[in-house]
Amino acid sequence: MLSAIGTHGPTVSPTALLFLHATLFFIAVWLLIKPQRDGNAWLWPLFLLVAIASISRIAMSFIPNVMPVTILAVMVGSKFGVRRGFAFAVLVTLASNAVLGHGWWSLFQIAGWASVALVASWISVHDENGNLSMTQLAFSALWSVPIFSFIVSLSIIDSGMSAFEFGLYLANGLLFDALHFFGNLFFAMWFGQWFERLLQMNQPTHQLVQQESEHVSAL
Amino acid sequence: MMRVPPILVLLILSVPLAQASTDESTWTHEFDAGYITTKPLVIDDTVYVRTSGFWTGSDDRPIVAAFDVHTGEERWRYSSQTSLQHDMSPLLFVESGTGSCGEWGALLLVGWNDGKITAHSPEDGSIIWQNQTEVNLLGITGQMAIENDRIIVPTRTGVASFCLANGVQLLEVDTGNNGWRNGVLITEEGYVIGDESGHLHTIHRNGTLSTTYLGEGKIRHAPIDTRHGLFVHMQTDSGSSLYLNGSLIGSVGGSPAIPLMHEDRIYASTSNEWISMLCGAETCSIESIESFRSSGELNLRTYNSTVEIWAPSNTPEGGWGVFNQTSLIRMEQTPFDTYGTAAPGFSQGVLALGNDAGILQVTHYDSSQKKVDSVDGSIVQTIHYIAILGLFLLLCRSFSVHDWSQMMKIGSAFFLVLAIAVVPELSVNLAEKTATQSEVEWNSSWPEEWKQTQVIVFEIDGEERAIGGLEPQDNVYDLTLLACQELGIQSQVEQQYLGAYLVAFNESAGDGWEFTIDGKRSPVGMSEAQLGESSIVEWRPV
Numbered sequence: 084m085l086s087a088i089g090t091h092g093p094t095v096s097p098t099a100l101l102f103l104h105a106t107l108f109f110i111a112v113w114l115l116i117k118p119q120r121d122g123n124a125w126l127w128p129l130f131l132l133v134a135i136a137s138i139s140r141i142a143m144s145f146i147p148n149v150m151p152v153t154i155l156a157v158m159v160g161s162k163f164g165v166r167r168g169f170a171f172a173v174l175v176t177l178a179s180n181a182v183l184g185h186g187w188w189s190l191f192q193i194a195g196w197a198s199v200a201l202v203a204s205w206i207s208v209h210d211e212n213g214n215l216s217m218t219q220l221a222f223s224a225l226w227s228v229p230i231f232s233f234i235v236s237l238s239i240i241d242s243g244m245s246a247f248e249f250g251l252y253l254a255n256g257l258l259f260d261a262l263h264f265f266g267n268l269f270f271a272m273w274f275g276q277w278f279e280r281l282l283q284m285n286q287p288t289h290q291l292v293q294q295e296s297e298h299v300s301a302l
Numbered sequence: 303m304m305r306v307p308p309i310l311v312l313l314i315l316s317v318p319l320a321q322a323s324t325d326e327s328t329w330t331h332e333f334d335a336g337y338i339t340t341k342p343l344v345i346d347d348t349v350y351v352r353t354s355g356f357w358t359g360s361d362d363r364p365i366v367a368a369f370d371v372h373t374g375e376e377r378w379r380y381s382s383q384t385s386l387q388h389d390m391s392p393l394l395f396v397e398s399g400t401g402s403c404g405e406w407g408a409l410l411l412v413g414w415n416d417g418k419i420t421a422h423s424p425e426d427g428s429i430i431w432q433n434q435t436e437v438n439l440l441g442i443t444g445q446m447a448i449e450n451d452r453i454i455v456p457t458r459t460g461v462a463s464f465c466l467a468n469g470v471q472l473l474e475v476d477t478g479n480n481g482w483r484n485g486v487l488i489t490e491e492g493y494v495i496g497d498e499s500g501h502l503h504t505i506h507r508n509g510t511l512s513t514t515y516l517g518e519g520k521i522r523h524a525p526i527d528t529r530h531g532l533f534v535h536m537q538t539d540s541g542s543s544l545y546l547n548g549s550l551i552g553s554v555g556g557s558p559a560i561p562l563m564h565e566d567r568i569y570a571s572t573s574n575e576w577i578s579m580l581c582g583a584e585t586c587s588i589e590s591i592e593s594f595r596s597s598g599e600l601n602l603r604t605y606n607s608t609v610e611i612w613a614p615s616n617t618p619e620g621g622w623g624v625f626n627q628t629s630l631i632r633m634e635q636t637p638f639d640t641y642g643t644a645a646p647g648f649s650q651g652v653l654a655l656g657n658d659a660g661i662l663q664v665t666h667y668d669s670s671q672k673k674v675d676s677v678d679g680s681i682v683q684t685i686h687y688i689a690i691l692g693l694f695l696l697l698c699r700s701f702s703v704h705d706w707s708q709m710m711k712i713g714s715a716f717f718l719v720l721a722i723a724v725v726p727e728l729s730v731n732l733a734e735k736t737a738t739q740s741e742v743e744w745n746s747s748w749p750e751e752w753k754q755t756q757v758i759v760f761e762i763d764g765e766e767r768a769i770g771g772l773e774p775q776d777n778v779y780d781l782t783l784l785a786c787q788e789l790g791i792q793s794q795v796e797q798q799y800l801g802a803y804l805v806a807f808n809e810s811a812g813d814g815w816e817f818t819i820d821g822k823r824s825p826v827g828m829s830e831a832q833l834g835e836s837s838i839v840e841w842r843p844v
Contacts, residue, residue: 272714
């Protein structure tokens with residue numbers, strides 16, 4: 084991961100690189116297999132969403148900052164909690180950067196999306212019944228951007244950079260942050276419900292029955 | 303709602319589309335006798351080419367000729383009356399300059415199989431100076447090289463050097479063995495050549511000689527200097543052997559071509575295969591092999607930021623194989639294809655081909671290619687505009703019927719498509735406006751000929767090296783690669799997520815490299831950074 088020679092950041096040997104990748108991967112796996120209280124069936128939906136996020140990120144790499152990964156991180160963090168959200172961030176970054184190119188920035192991308200998932204576990208986009216709130220999801224398209232952008236931008240800091248220069252760097256990226264926001268909003272509006280159906284894919288039937296009866300009684 | 307489709311159709315028709323034109327022009331010249339066995343040189347508006355053959359008392363003799371690159375009109379020709387065997391030493395063009403042994407104008411340098419070296423005026427072919435090297439049945443057959451103010455010549459039996467200003471011999475060393483097509487490599491230690499007995503000779507600048515024996519075989523090219531040591535592709539009785547730093551690293555087919563190195567790859571060929579080798583952290587190893595037959599020269603060009611390696615197909619069907627870094631991408635054919643060993647000559651928008659038929663073909667292709675690219679870009683832009691317009695209209699419709707959820711969906715798509723169109727260009731404009739500017743001063747030590755041309759400066763390990771007067775390039779990446787080739791600077795480029803990234807010059811990576819164009823930092827990467835006709839690019843360590 085850190086073999087991007089010349090890019091801001093340290094360089095490591097191929098062996099260290101392999102060790103780092105393996106460590107991150109095993110952390111993700113550990114987070115995934117660690118039991119959680121809520122009993123949600125998460126494994127296959129999560130893997131499916133990791134695949135969708137990775138492939139779409141690679142496919143859309145020609146449009147800067149437009150990808151469904153951030154919105155998916157929000158939804159996974161909200162639905163499955165911060166641990167699964169962190170694992171999601173690790174797996175998507177490892178998988179997509181294998182094609183797009185690893186570097187010092189990969190660690191910060193993981194931290195960025197994991198942070199988005201963390202915040203989403205607090206500011207949930209799902210209501211008490213576990214249903215997706217489109218309003219909250221649209222709002223998350225906005226607040227997720229500065230979190231991710233700030234954390235990823237930290238990768239540029241070196242010993243010679245002042246706070247003012249870092250601020251200028253952030254300011255220069257505002258236009259692309261706007262693009263990121265519009266991209267998040269687009270994926271939220273057009274694919275939010277579909278992602279939600281995937282997240283609920285293996286949901287236990289008693290919960291589905293409960294929801295159905297509530298729906299009927301509402302009529 | 304029914305008005306929407308006609309409006310969209312009208313808008314499509316009203317958007318002007320660039321028309322492709324076949325503005326390709328080609329001319330050919332057929333020499334009465336002889337083959338073209340080494341690549342034509344395209345310098346500014348002139349194509350220089352030489353013929354070779356086995357002349358047995360007839361009136362035909364080997365020729366060096368110059369043609370107008372646009373019209374094919376022959377400007378001059380020079381015929382050697384004394385060279386009787388195949389003349390295969392590549393032509394060498396040197397810009398004017400000064401040095402410790404004098405001052406010289408632009409020269410076309412030619413090494414002959416009768417041992418002569420002649421320096422011609424590129425304007426009219428007249429001989430500025432000439433000298434004689436050692437002959438043992440054959441004379442100069444390998445690639446010569448320039449070092450500062452002298453030309454280094456691989457002679458039949460060793461190495462000689464001559465002052466560019468007046469042709470005075472400065473050095474002559476006899477290795478005791480014969481060489482053939484054994485070009486010379488200039489290194490820090492001295493001049494390195496191979497010979498027909500499998501030896502590598504290093505001739506130090508003080509005239510001393512050291513020799514290494516690689517193995518049974520013939521070294522018929524200038525060794526390649528890699529970070530892992532010298533690379534040699536040696537012809538053997540059973541095929542050919544690949545050597546790196548004196549160690550055998552592979553065995554492949556026979557009649558090896560003259561290999562070339564670009565960035566971290568070595569390209570080679572034999573009568574059986576085309577080979578791509580990757581030089582990694584530990585060694586160089588074969589990464590890819592394609593079935594192909596090529597035994598002469600290879601040449602490389604960077605076209606639209608893509609590397610193309612051209613190899614003449616030495617078969618009755620002829621043509622040139624065009625490869626990317628790992629595989630054959632197409633065959634380039636002409637109406638006069640036959641056996642050939644000469645690589646193409648490249649210049650901005652010009653392709654010069656020659657083969658054993660003695661036919662030179664020069665094609666101007668750039669204008670048509672640029673127009674095709676322009677059509678592709680224009681179509682994408684049109685689709686983009688249609689999408690923006692269509693979404694806007696649908697947004698308006700949603701608003702008019704108070705369908706808020708639909709409006710949110712369409713609005714998100716509309717603003718996204720609009721942002722994709724606007725943000726990148728806006729960002730570049732903003733960055734350019736706020737970029738710190740500094741004046742680039744013309745360096746008085748630069749030749750006057752460089753004025754009004756693109757100049758590129760490298761500051762490597764505290765030493766500044768500059769070159770100008772090259773064929774104009776569109777972007778910094780292309781100019782950098784071309785300049786590195788000319789100056790003998792090894793460049794290491796990585797294709798990363800954000801584009802091509804310059805890792806190191808001459809293995810000096812440091813904390814990174816940055817470039818400026820006319821004193822300004824570029825807001826885009828080197829592949830996208832566009833150049834003007836007289837841009838000054840400076841590469842400095844971060």
